[in-house]
Amino acid sequence: MDVYSNLKKKGISVGDLIEVSGLKGILMPRTDFSHEDVVVIKLSNGYNVGIKVEDLEKIKLVEKLENATGERREVEEEFDKNKPIVSLIACGGTIASKVEYRTGAVYPSYSPQEILNFVPEVREIANIRVKKVFEIFSEDIQPEHWIKLAEEVVKEIESGVDGVVITHGTDTMHYTSAALSFMLRNLPVPVVLVGAQRSSDRPSSDARLNLLSAVLFAAKGEIAEVVVCMHGSMSDEYCLIHRGTRVRKLHTSRRDAFQSVNSKPLAKVDCFEKKIEYLVEEYRRRDKNRKVELDKKINPRVGVFYYHPGASVEHLKEMKKHYDGLVIAATGLGHVGVNPYKDVFSKNFLPAIKDLIDSGIPVVFAPQTIFGRLDMDVYLTGRLLQKVGVIGNGCDWTIETALVKLMFVLGHTKNMEEIKRMMQENLVGEFGERSES
């Protein structure tokens, strides 16, 4: 039985207050995955429930609501020439997700317009132009998506907007923010990635604060860089703005999962007071006369080898079949086993690394510890690794940023000396010149 069609015939439509099997709630839109015989209602406590309907007569219209959540809540789009213009580009993720009522799992299926409907206050800050680019979870984002996304951002910026907000899943948001940082150069306005740790249709969602803060920063923020805007604490107080190459998801579920690594956040956004506080002095200032440049040359064939006791030398060697460049998540200051003492149990990864580099596969180190800076001058191990051409000494980049940068650099050259030069050059603030923590 197609409940929604039948309800329509009875004059009941999405947004109406109804009663089903004794439960009162607002009729929510059907999801792509709902069974035909399930209706979804939002209870007064904010929770959505899916109810299997066996008898249509059990559904009663309580009230036709004008301002209920649902399709009818579409906000009128009135252009206010006194307000800045912000483009909202949607890529899916939790912020665009709702509970999938067949299984109870969450699925990314809100349009940008629907996302806005959850947070109508954003229109008080700026005129919003919406555009959907993908509708996927961020674990499914691939380097090819970064290119598509970068192209869309450029189009929006060239149309003259005051800032761009990208809604994105949080799982790989820091990979995307690093990629866009390398690909979008000479930015005139802020490009702000934002997500949510809990889906927008849940009462506990962090989507609202994050989205409001992101739009505020895109509209009014002074930092014309690719940044991430997410909760700064565990409660709904303020958001932090992190540099795209220096941020990392550091918790599976907390609202303040995103943190700047080996650097300070750039700014603090209080969207209630509409206040932006800058926490650093060095950043690229907003300048609408600047012309954005798109550099989308990228080679996605880069892999990660996570070094550990028991790691196989043969495994490392074989990775060259799958990748054109490798990042090794190394221990401590930048080490892997090199067994200088010829210990009977230890392994020597040096010859394999040398072979990779000699055959044209750059090997870049990043710290497995996440925090801190590589220093491959202190110990014998680091010195031996440098001697065979390992890149990364002195860098405090994350595994993720090193990976994305290597993809970018390999999109530009295959020459090992040139790769080394570009990797060691601080292109967009991807490593700190000295440690701050």
Add this chain to the structure above:
Amino acid sequence: MDVYSNLKKKGISVGDLIEVSGLKGILMPRTDFSHEDVVVIKLSNGYNVGIKVEDLEKIKLVEKLENATGERREVEEEFDKNKPIVSLIACGGTIASKVEYRTGAVYPSYSPQEILNFVPEVREIANIRVKKVFEIFSEDIQPEHWIKLAEEVVKEIESGVDGVVITHGTDTMHYTSAALSFMLRNLPVPVVLVGAQRSSDRPSSDARLNLLSAVLFAAKGEIAEVVVCMHGSMSDEYCLIHRGTRVRKLHTSRRDAFQSVNSKPLAKVDCFEKKIEYLVEEYRRRDKNRKVELDKKINPRVGVFYYHPGASVEHLKEMKKHYDGLVIAATGLGHVGVNPYKDVFSKNFLPAIKDLIDSGIPVVFAPQTIFGRLDMDVYLTGRLLQKVGVIGNGCDWTIETALVKLMFVLGHTKNMEEIKRMMQENLVGEFGERSES
């Protein structure tokens, strides 16, 4: 010219205060790597320098010191029956390292006796028995070393000591502490791993505080588990005791690099006041009547696949050539790309993971975020992954602990159901029953 032999002939030996080319300092022992024409002296500021000697006449004896640093400073070993007995097992690492004067790099070459000579105060706490097991950096430690080390610890415990201290490099100390936690069961006394972020012969070394605290905890601490004892802050104030399965090196260079992940440290040690403060209530109490059990069955053939945009499905598939089990460092709550929407750019890792599991290779997830707990019920992706048999839902273990546990479990069974059962059972506190952070 062999300077040291020539100096001996002149009546100058290690430990004497000498003057070389205008620099005054205590003559230090020759290192294995010193050139014959170099003398090493410790300056009054604590730094060691190596000086190339072209003319023996330029070296002058200033004073024969009785208590200088060097060979003569060997502490008399007097057994005090009123003090506890602690075994000190040395495995190399920075705490046992000195600067290698030929290159300036650091090399692990102190004996346990020499380490003790740097911190003679440990003898005020306990009678110390020393034993050297390896003399290597911890990036060279392999699972086979864990077995050897576990056997040595058991021997020491069975001889009746009150606690065991293991000096170990910091790079992989958390892998070793996890491994010993699984292998050493029913411990009667504390087993304390300790290291240093800066070598013992540097004035800024953290070795002294760490070693004193570790010996104090081994001698007097109430927690009969495998623990890590390292700096609790950036200054020389106190150490923290971390559970062996819950600790991780989280900074390349800071003294307080080791932190308990998703759990609280177990105790705080103030070695100046000789005070131990317990920070949790649940731990195994010291009981010398208990008999330690050694379970050294372990299969080191486990690898890590670090998932990321651009990761290759073929790479994952081929890992079964090198490993009998895999840990996937997954994004967010426990995800990899599964592309349920058949997006043109996205990849689907599900079939490869299913094939691995079906062919007897267990696939265990751990959070790439490091902090937080996996929850593979929330999103469609997690549900699909669980359906093909991925292990790890609900766990808040680190990548490292998941890896070591899988090695341990694979040492005991090849049966997939049994592997799953053991992995999901909390054997030695390797995951928290509920999240604390």
